[in-house]
Amino acid sequence: MGRVSRINRKKVWSAVALVAIVGLLLLPVLVSLPALAGGGAPEAAAPPPDAAKPPDAAAGKDGAPKVEKARDVFYKTEGIVSGAPAPKTADNTQFYPRYNFESRVLLWFANQQHLYYGSFVLAVPIFCMIIEFMGIVSKDKAMAKKYDQLAYDFIKISLTAYSLTAILGGILIFTFLTLYPAFFGYLSSIFRPVMHIYALLFVAESGTIYIYYYGWDKMKEGLLKWIHVSMSVVLNVIGTTLMMLANSWIGFMMSPAGVDEQGRYLGNIWHAIHTALWNPLNVHRILGNMAFGGGVVAAYAAYRFLSAKTEEERAHYDWMGYIAMAIGVAFLIPLPFAGYWLMREVYAYRQQMGITLMGGLLAWLFIIQATMIGILFLSSNYYLWQALGRMRGAEKYQRYIKYLVFVLVVGFLIFITPHTIVMTPAELKAMGGQQHPVLGNYGVMSAKNGGINVIITTTVLSFIWYQRGNKIPTVSWAKFGNIFMGCFFGLAYANIVWLAIYGYYIPANVRVGLSVPQVATTLSCLFFMTALNLVMLKGAKESGPIEWGKISVRSQYALIMLATAFTWMMGLMGYIRSSVRLFWHVNEIMRDNSPWAYTHTTGFAANMISFNVLFFWVTILFVFWLGTLGAKKVPVEAKVAVPGRAPQPVGGH
DSSP: OHHHHHHHHHHHHHHHHHHHHHHHHHHHHHHHHHHHHTTSOHHHHSOOTTSOOOHHHHBOTTSOBOOOEEEOTTTOOEEEOOSOOOOOOOSSTTTSOOOSSOHHHHHHHHHHHHHHHHHHHHHHHHHHHHHHHHHHHOSOHHHHHHHHHHHHHHHHHHHHHHHHHHHHHHHHHHHHHHHOHHHHHHHHHHSHHHHHHHHHHHHHHHHHHHHHHHTTTTTOSHHHHHHHHHHHHHHHHHHHHHHHHHHHHHHHHHSOOSBOTTOOBOSOHHHHHSOTTHHHHHHHHHHHHHHHHHHHHHHHHHHHHHTOOSHHHHHHHHHHHHHHHHHHHHHHTTHHHHHHHHHHHHHHHOHHHHHHHHTSTTHHHHHHHHHHHHHHHHHHHHHHHHHGGGBTTTHHHHTTHHHHHHHHHHHHHHHHOOSSOOOOHHHHHHHTSSSOTTGGGGSSHHHHHHHHHHHHHHHHHHHHHHHTTTEEOOSTTHHHHHHHHHHHHHHHHHHHHHHHHHGGGSOHHHHGGGHHHHHHHHHHIIIIIHHHHHHHTTTOEESSOBOTTOSOHHHHHHHHHHHHHHHHHHHHHHHHHHHTTTTEEETTTEEOOSTTOSOOOHHHHHHHHHHHHHHHHHHHHHHHHHHHHTOOOOOGGGOOOOTTTOOOOOSOO
């Protein structure tokens, strides 16, 4: 009876905790309803009532207050003017306080570090939710324990990172307040209705993540475990909402809405949030955050694998690295398509912004971006090829790897080829123009789209080979299935290459539309062929077990390279996104009149991005080290034997 009573008390307290967290989630919305309904406290932004104005300017003929209306710069709808115009700044210490240093560099550093850690702590709880759910629904008790341990390891890593994210967020706010007070004051006057929502959601997220982590042991069975998983859902809803609110500020700076031409707020907060670029920014950033988070966790697993002292530890962290890498690559594959969507919306909003990005001042940065994308896919494929070594029977695929390398390298070289080259006058004269007579043909989007789609399709093929490494399909239609998959991939490659060549013979406005069938072909290989392969492998005969931990050290360096490339590319894309505004704080609304209102050289930007990457990895290694201090060895008799040398949990909780 006492045990039953204790279980009932645990259930009650777990339910109370869950209700409290949900209440914290809903509280900001309920509190904000009056502000949102009233247009966001316009009185605070309106001139004081005792301002010297002619009587007829302050009131209508009937004595009622005069209502001024203006037209939204994006939505073209009328709204009531509820705020002051964007401030007209000047190059002085009143608007731009400064140290004997470039203020923008300090802000760049603080913003980038906060973004790195924010992306990491957004992605990892999503991993935990997925993996913990997989453990609950798994019928294999040993695998369920492994999944549960893995999810716990993930959230343990992110806990220290979460504290650093909050600290860096505070540093970022103080940097804005002290170095760019006029700009920050204007931005907060627009988003005042949701500023307190952001703060309260952050408090709710903090409470949820700590209860989720420290309640792991208390809520590990039955109904309590389901309540625990539901808390992870609440945690991720809060985290995603925070990211979307932050994206609304970025979207407003690039493509303002909800204000008139003078920058005066028109009382509709949804218009200010839902700008032209908000939706593509949300999709692009959540995919990027997930891929980045998977890369960082994979690097942590590689770090623990390389420092492991026992076979059990190596097996566990080998498996952990594989899961993290698989998650990261799963979100990496659709990331280029989300990037194309974002660029398309940029062109649709302001064609000049798109030209500045892809064909003007910032065009060479996209060549660097293409190089980093190629490194990501090459590292992922290399890891999968090395991972075949941990499976008996996978030798049959080794002789084909050289062909995949050839296809990947050709696609990569086409993808990074520039259309125009920086040359001296003598070189320009010798070449006969800025475009090389041969290579210039591969620097256009028609060829680049073909190159990246070939790379992604090859990565999908490598993953399918890995899935089949130690398995032999036993379904009656296995031979037909293999022939069908081979023909499907062959036709997919032919279609992608043919569309890339066909693009040279049609007008540019038609050529742009060819990316749709190319993307559809690639995604068909990803979804249909992966699903078909899993069906074929159901009940498959194993030629040997997966020997976790029996993988080359080179594979772990590939994981570290993968994570570093993710980090560098995130810093690069953040710089590109900010630079496209050129000399505007808020595009075409509030001008940047600081002494640093210019675009840095590519070399300076690369050095600054590299410094941010180096600083992040030095600090994240410290976080990894802290994670090892709390790890406790599992007693030998407590370990569960798993067939196939699958990894055993090495950290207790």
